[in-house]
Amino acid sequence: MFNYLVTFSPTGGTARTAEILASALADNWIRTDLLKPIPETALTAEDVCLIAVPSYGGRIPTTSAERLNCIHANGARAVLLCVYGNRAYEDTLSELQDVLQARGFRCIAAVAAIAEHSIIREFGAGRPDADDCAELQAFAEKIRTRLAVPMDTPLCLPGEHGAYKPYRNTPFVPAETDACMHCGICAQACPTGAIGEMPETADPERCIKCMRCAAVCPSGARKLDGKTYAALRERLAAACSTRKANELFL
Numbered sequence: 045m046f047n048y049l050v051t052f053s054p055t056g057g058t059a060r061t062a063e064i065l066a067s068a069l070a071d072n073w074i075r076t077d078l079l080k081p082i083p084e085t086a087l088t089a090e091d092v093c094l095i096a097v098p099s100y101g102g103r104i105p106t107t108s109a110e111r112l113n114c115i116h117a118n119g120a121r122a123v124l125l126c127v128y129g130n131r132a133y134e135d136t137l138s139e140l141q142d143v144l145q146a147r148g149f150r151c152i153a154a155v156a157a158i159a160e161h162s163i164i165r166e167f168g169a170g171r172p173d174a175d176d177c178a179e180l181q182a183f184a185e186k187i188r189t190r191l192a193v194p195m196d197t198p199l200c201l202p203g204e205h206g207a208y209k210p211y212r213n214t215p216f217v218p219a220e221t222d223a224c225m226h227c228g229i230c231a232q233a234c235p236t237g238a239i240g241e242m243p244e245t246a247d248p249e250r251c252i253k254c255m256r257c258a259a260v261c262p263s264g265a266r267k268l269d270g271k272t273y274a275a276l277r278e279r280l281a282a283a284c285s286t287r288k289a290n291e292l293f294l
């Protein structure tokens with residue numbers, strides 16, 4: 045039996061949350077990073093995977109779904125983790141479950157957890173915090189108990205199956221400013237290859253607005269323009285203002 049930790053985490057919040065859960069679940073994990081294309085991988089029914097994605101507009105990021113298609117689960121068990129920015133995750137877990145079941149996984153548990161919002165960072169700021177950490181560790185204990193029981197019962201998750209919330213790709217692209225040193229770090233880090241040799245040539249169609257380019261830029265040169273940021277902040281403020289709770293589904 046192997047334990048696999050599979051993450052898609054452009055700005056690190058999903059990976060941080062997944063690591064808290066993973067380290068409370070088992071000592072050793074083989075890591076797979078979906079920020080880059082992955083090779084075809086075959087698992088066995090004895091394997092256990094923790095699969096973690098962020099919520100984008102209440103859905104799973106399209107790039108993560110495409111890359112998960114390279115995994116042939118052959119009955120491996122999956123623990124699903126959706127990480128969101130304190131607004132809502134809507135169909136993220138149900139869509140992730142559908143994608144994984146189509147790959148041959150048996151989905152046995154799921155967690156929805158909150159991390160800092162990667163676009164408007166004041167929402168969910170500082171999360172996962174110490175309280176989240178303790179709660180995720182308690183969830184891990186219950187998941188371990190569940191993993192020890194051989195019987196498979198269907199996992200019922202919130203959200204629509206199949207008829208997902210339509211995803212509207214946000215019409216902004218983080219842009220370079222005068223502080224850009226043309227170091228190429230953003231282009232190398234972009235999970236969809238949307239940024240070419242010249243940062244100003246970023247392809248708005250390939251860009252999934254994941255904010256990784258802004259997060260990795262050493263000079264803070266890539267960012268949303270002030271007007272777009274203010275409009276998004278205002279649109280999200282009411283929905284993001286109260287602290288949301290982490291949830292466990294078994």
Ligand SMILES: Cc1cc2nc3c(=O)[nH]c(=O)nc-3n(C[C@H](O)[C@H](O)[C@H](O)COP(=O)(O)O)c2cc1C
Nearest residue numbers: 053054055056057058098101102129131132161162
């Ligand atoms: C394009 C995009 C869409 C997002 N949509 C939502 C959303 O619908 N609900 C929410 O609560 N957070 C949303 N977020 C925030 C992320 O889910 C959250 O910050 C997550 O922790 C980001 O993961 P990462 O740090 O691993 O990149 C969105 C972020 C991005 C970049």
